Amino acid sequence: MITVQEAEKLILDSIGSIETEEIALEKALGRCLRESVLADRSLPPFDRATMDGIAINSSSYNTGLRKFKICGTAAAGSPQEALSDLKSAMEIMTGAALPLHADCVVKIEDVEIKGGKALLPDGLKLDFHTAVHSQASDCKTGDELLSPNVKISAKEIAIAASVGKSKLLVSKTPKITIVSTGDELVSIDQIPESHQIRRSNDATLGAALESAGFQEVNLVHIPDDPEQIETELRQILSSCDALILAGGVSKGKFDYVPEILAKLGVSIRFQWVSQRPGKPMWYGQFSRDGSRLPVFALPGNPVSCFTCLRRYVVPALEKWLQMPASKPVYAKISHDMSFKQELTLFVPAMIESRPSGELWAKPLLFNTSGDFISVAKTDGFLELPRGRKVFPEGEAFVFYPWPR
Amino acid sequence: MITVQEAEKLILDSIGSIETEEIALEKALGRCLRESVLADRSLPPFDRATMDGIAINSSSYNTGLRKFKICGTAAAGSPQEALSDLKSAMEIMTGAALPLHADCVVKIEDVEIKGGKALLPDGLKLDFHTAVHSQASDCKTGDELLSPNVKISAKEIAIAASVGKSKLLVSKTPKITIVSTGDELVSIDQIPESHQIRRSNDATLGAALESAGFQEVNLVHIPDDPEQIETELRQILSSCDALILAGGVSKGKFDYVPEILAKLGVSIRFQWVSQRPGKPMWYGQFSRDGSRLPVFALPGNPVSCFTCLRRYVVPALEKWLQMPASKPVYAKISHDMSFKQELTLFVPAMIESRPSGELWAKPLLFNTSGDFISVAKTDGFLELPRGRKVFPEGEAFVFYPWPR
Numbered sequence: 001m002i003t004v005q006e007a008e009k010l011i012l013d014s015i016g017s018i019e020t021e022e023i024a025l026e027k028a029l030g031r032c033l034r035e036s037v038l039a040d041r042s043l044p045p046f047d048r049a050t051m052d053g054i055a056i057n058s059s060s061y062n063t064g065l066r067k068f069k070i071c072g073t074a075a076a077g078s079p080q081e082a083l084s085d086l087k088s089a090m091e092i093m094t095g096a097a098l099p100l101h102a103d104c105v106v107k108i109e110d111v112e113i114k115g116g117k118a119l120l121p122d123g124l125k126l127d128f129h130t131a132v133h134s135q136a137s138d139c140k141t142g143d144e145l146l147s148p149n150v151k152i153s154a155k156e157i158a159i160a161a162s163v164g165k166s167k168l169l170v171s172k173t174p175k176i177t178i179v180s181t182g183d184e185l186v187s188i189d190q191i192p193e194s195h196q197i198r199r200s201n202d203a204t205l206g207a208a209l210e211s212a213g214f215q216e217v218n219l220v221h222i223p224d225d226p227e228q229i230e231t232e233l234r235q236i237l238s239s240c241d242a243l244i245l246a247g248g249v250s251k252g253k254f255d256y257v258p259e260i261l262a263k264l265g266v267s268i269r270f271q272w273v274s275q276r277p278g279k280p281m282w283y284g285q286f287s288r289d290g291s292r293l294p295v296f297a298l299p300g301n302p303v304s305c306f307t308c309l310r311r312y313v314v315p316a317l318e319k320w321l322q323m324p325a326s327k328p329v330y331a332k333i334s335h336d337m338s339f340k341q342e343l344t345l346f347v348p349a350m351i352e353s354r355p356s357g358e359l360w361a362k363p364l365l366f367n368t369s370g371d372f373i374s375v376a377k378t379d380g381f382l383e384l385p386r387g388r389k390v391f392p393e394g395e396a397f398v399f400y401p402w403p404r
Numbered sequence: 405m406i407t408v409q410e411a412e413k414l415i416l417d418s419i420g421s422i423e424t425e426e427i428a429l430e431k432a433l434g435r436c437l438r439e440s441v442l443a444d445r446s447l448p449p450f451d452r453a454t455m456d457g458i459a460i461n462s463s464s465y466n467t468g469l470r471k472f473k474i475c476g477t478a479a480a481g482s483p484q485e486a487l488s489d490l491k492s493a494m495e496i497m498t499g500a501a502l503p504l505h506a507d508c509v510v511k512i513e514d515v516e517i518k519g520g521k522a523l524l525p526d527g528l529k530l531d532f533h534t535a536v537h538s539q540a541s542d543c544k545t546g547d548e549l550l551s552p553n554v555k556i557s558a559k560e561i562a563i564a565a566s567v568g569k570s571k572l573l574v575s576k577t578p579k580i581t582i583v584s585t586g587d588e589l590v591s592i593d594q595i596p597e598s599h600q601i602r603r604s605n606d607a608t609l610g611a612a613l614e615s616a617g618f619q620e621v622n623l624v625h626i627p628d629d630p631e632q633i634e635t636e637l638r639q640i641l642s643s644c645d646a647l648i649l650a651g652g653v654s655k656g657k658f659d660y661v662p663e664i665l666a667k668l669g670v671s672i673r674f675q676w677v678s679q680r681p682g683k684p685m686w687y688g689q690f691s692r693d694g695s696r697l698p699v700f701a702l703p704g705n706p707v708s709c710f711t712c713l714r715r716y717v718v719p720a721l722e723k724w725l726q727m728p729a730s731k732p733v734y735a736k737i738s739h740d741m742s743f744k745q746e747l748t749l750f751v752p753a754m755i756e757s758r759p760s761g762e763l764w765a766k767p768l769l770f771n772t773s774g775d776f777i778s779v780a781k782t783d784g785f786l787e788l789p790r791g792r793k794v795f796p797e798g799e800a801f802v803f804y805p806w807p808r
Contacts, residue, residue, distance in 0.1 A: 077588030161604035183481030200565035357800030396761030
């Protein structure tokens with residue numbers, strides 16, 4: 001049995017880097033960028049008005065001129081205009097290029113326009129580039145605006161669009177297969193017999209992966225029959241990019257899965273982790289065409305399964321895609337807790353951001369069942385480290401939000 | 405000009421509730437649940453083994469019996485078995501129904517099996533329902549397991565699946581149209597002239613809405629021509645469920661949008677908000693077929709536009725869908741800041757969860773440009789309230805994460 005930290009390290013160290021593909025910008029949301037995005041020109045490309053008003057030369061105002069002849073209009077999207085002389089002004093719109101000979105913009109609220117003249121009051125503070133966004137002040141041609149290995153959100157779309165990247169190099173989307181086993185499980189739309197329960201692990205894991213950004217997930221259920229499990233897993237391993245099994249990995253008489261995986265050539269990295277829930281968790285790798293596919297076998301208990309997915313599988317798949325590792329979130333525990341076993345304890349908890357700026361986590365006590373009913377009210381889980389017995393109110397521990 | 409709080413209240417108070425539709429469970433991720441989900445039977449439906457091992461009657465062990473005859477195997481998914489007598493044991497798998505006459509499970513690690521007998525050591529703590537998840541301990545038939553008006557995540561999928569809800573009643577997905585205006589804007593794949601810039605607002609807003617869970621977003625660009633704007637907006641208002649305009653709402657000569665919206669019958673709720681960025685922000689409603697569609701006109705500056713979308717539009721659309729309001733997040737500001745104007749200040753900031761359990765926000769200073777280049781490195785923005793001039797290091801303010 002290995003520790004949570006050892007299991008995490010074994011998994012992450014074994015994970016390589018998935019291949020890349022080029023996709024259209026409008027499909028790139030949520031994907032992992034795998035190239036640098038450079039400025040194709042300076043930004044802003046010209047001295048740009050940041051307000052609606054009039055463009056003038058500030059030295060004329062600062063040497064006493066208050067009445068400027070209006071010589072035209074500079075609209076956003078039109079080529080650069082020019083003042084006819086230093087005593088003239090030009091109406092200008094936000095986003096327009098500052099006219100030649102002008103060096104600042106006076107906002108419309110400060111201007112009175114009358115008979116083709118702009119009248120300015122005393123006391124305005126006008127200097128070089130007042131209300132002007134100077135050319136090249138944001139970036140110069142060739143500057144790296146986005147680095148590789150970021151998750152593409154709306155902000156990254158904004159930058160890519162502004163420099164004309166209508167296609168982006170991103171990580172491929174892995175084809176993930178989730179396999180559930182267990183003869184006690186019937187499908188969602190069946191009425192179970194009293195000794196049966198409905199199959200929910202596969203749909204839950206699929207939804208969790210989808211909300212973590214993995215869209216290509218395939219769900220398969222196999223009865224507890226060793227031959228059938230072997231046949232179907234062989235087939236799946238020949239085509240998927242990652243395999244996640246739910247159930248069948250404990251010490252029960254019908255827990256054939258580890259043996260069959262070994263027989264199919266999946267090399268085991270570990271089987272038992274000193275954690276609750278989720279002790280019987282199996283991780284291995286399968287070599288195919290020069291790459292190593294991750295194979296996770298998670299305990300069948302729904303909460304164990306979900307916790308292990310969040311704690312190990314999602315970070316591993318994100319690393320495979322070259323996503324940056326999520327920064328840890330720390331939350332103070334809102335109740336004294338004690339736990340005497342030599343296991344890392346994952347406690348589902350409700351999170352609360354307090355007006356003080358502190359994050360507090362209220363642990364779900366007395367949850368021993370493994371069912372989702374009370375866990376559904378929580379926001380994630382606290383990780384209470386192994387080797388301690390007491391976790392006093394107010395001490396902060398790492399908190400893992402559920403996929404949402 | 406109204407305050408941020410007044411604008412927020414005017415918007416939220418005016419928003420109704422969108423219609424519902426029934427969809428398949430596997431399509432329900434991210435949607436807003438609009439019905440109660442009830443337990444269709446008690447859970448667990450039977451006394452359920454939580455470990456692999458043997459099922460016995462604890463009183464036999466506690467009165468001295470250490471050697472139990474094995475009378476069979478209880479597998480998960482099989483109908484309930486029965487011990488042949490109180491001195492017998494049955495091998496049992498996690499998830500199986502506890503056999504009749506048995507009242508606890510001894511985990512496999514504590515059992516030695518030899519010649520058809522299970523040998524138990526002294527000193528085990530065995531009681532009624534040790535390692536058994538008692539029938540109906542999670543819920544009883546008819547209990548409400550999920551309430552209406554929650555966002556459906558993997559956890560809610562788990563519960564719906566477990567009670568056999570293969571279809572769910574959810575909020576309809578609104579058809580949102582984003583209209584950008586501005587003649588200075590060219591499409592992403594064009595090489596702009598020096599006075600032009602590429603159009604990025606529409607793609608950015610679309611991506612932000614998509615990551616906030618709004619999938620049906622349509623992007624339209626209209627040149628700065630009043631007649632064309634009027635014609636196209638009339639058409640759009642006759643078919644979309646919500647309209648968001650980017651640009652054309654300031655005080656510039658070519659900012660026709662508010663006038664045209666009024667002419668088309670959109671009733672204005674407000675136009676100016678005492679905030680930076682985003683002062684020229686327009687909100688109104690359009691009545692069609694007995695419902696009132698929200699119409700937002702956001703400033704054209706990319707960062708203003710994005711900030712207003714996050715601060716006002718996303719919460720309004722979420723309320724329309726009957727999503728629960730997001731709980732506020734508070735973060736301590738990591739630098740002294742001062743701001744003298746009578747405006748609420750939205751400051752883009754990087755967020756850091758410290759091991760103490762405190763959340764800190766590092767504001768992006770000197771960002772006056774409205775461009776995304778430095779904003780892309782931030783995680784959201786702090787809202788620094790109007791009416792104060794000094795915001796000292798360590799004081800907590802509300803933080804709005806960017807859509808991601």
